Amino acid sequence: SAVISQKPSRDICQRGTSLTIQCQVDSQVTMMFWYRQQPGQSLTLIATANQGSEATYESGFVIDKFPISRPNLTFSTLTVSNMSPEDSSIYLCSVEEEGTIQYFGAGTRLSVL
Amino acid sequence: AQRVTQPEKLLSVFKGAPVELKCNYSYSGSPELFWYVQYSRQRLQLLLRHISRESIKGFTADLNKGETSFHLKKPFAQEEDSAMYYCALGQGAQKLVFGQGTRLTINP
Numbered sequence A: 001s002a003v004i005s006q007k008p009s010r011d012i013c014q015r016g017t018s019l020t021i022q023c024q025v026d027s028q029v030t031m032m033f034w035y036r037q038q039p040g041q042s043l044t045l046i047a048t049a050n051q052g053s054e055a056t057y058e059s060g061f062v063i064d065k066f067p068i069s070r071p072n073l074t075f076s077t078l079t080v081s082n083m084s085p086e087d088s089s090i091y092l093c094s095v096e097e098e099g100t101i102q103y104f105g106a107g108t109r110l111s112v113l
Numbered sequence B: 001a002q003r004v005t006q007p008e009k010l011l012s013v014f015k016g017a018p019v020e021l022k023c024n025y026s027y028s029g030s031p032e033l034f035w036y037v038q039y040s041r042q043r044l045q046l047l048l049r050h051i052s053r054e055s056i057k058g059f060t061a062d063l064n065k066g067e068t069s070f071h072l073k074k075p076f077a078q079e080e081d082s083a084m085y086y087c088a089l090g091q092g093a094q095k096l097v098f099g100q101g102t103r104l105t106i107n108p
Helices: none
Strands: A004-007 A010-013 A019-025 A031-037 A043-050 A068-072 A075-080 A089-097 A101-104 A108-112 B003-005 B010-014 B019-021 B024-026 B032-038 B045-049 B072-074 B083-090 B096-098 B102-107
Touching: A004 A089, A019 A031, A019 A089, A031 A075, A043 A068, A043 A075, A043 B096, A075 A089, A101 B045, B003 B083, B003 B096, B010 B019, B019 B102
Parallel strands: A010 A108, B010 B102
Antiparallel strands: A004 A019, A019 A075, A031 A043, A031 A089, A068 A075, A089 A101, A089 A108, B003 B024, B019 B072, B032 B045, B032 B083, B083 B096, B083 B102
16 A cells, blocks of 8 residues: 655644645555544545646635645645634545555644644 | 444443444445544554455444445454544545544453
């Protein structure tokens, strides 16, 4: 399975600032996904990122708030913009392999003060 | 709308006892179901998926389309099974919809 490195592993940020989370994969993958896990909640898909095209956002998530880059087949970034305390969550990236299986990064634990 | 329901947030059983983690789904198409597990301080990882029909770490799960269920079972629980378990439904373009998760605790 793919090895996924996600950075930073955690951060504490001030309200109104932005944080960019990086996801690096050790092999080329077509589809990458970004999820959010709010405290005590399950994982919710933010967007799907394919190389060479704009990310596809799920209902309730917009590009201005969560811009995503996918410059190549091994890397993606998610930015959480103009943060508020409600953005405090764990953010995870995942990649798809073997047609249907998703493998996850370790996550970024974000706290917004 | 596609939905995955795990009715138990917490489940506690004794070592050696049978375990069943419930999962129900709603989906209009042909479902693809998964169980993911997250052990303490580890990342989320795939435990098993319905199309493989295999047993992993003694766990099995059978897709019951009539009851729209995909319950996870193990006949004899072990302490190392203590973890957070998520049932997930695969949709088009391989998007996953996750249930709320069940925290399983195995008591010695």
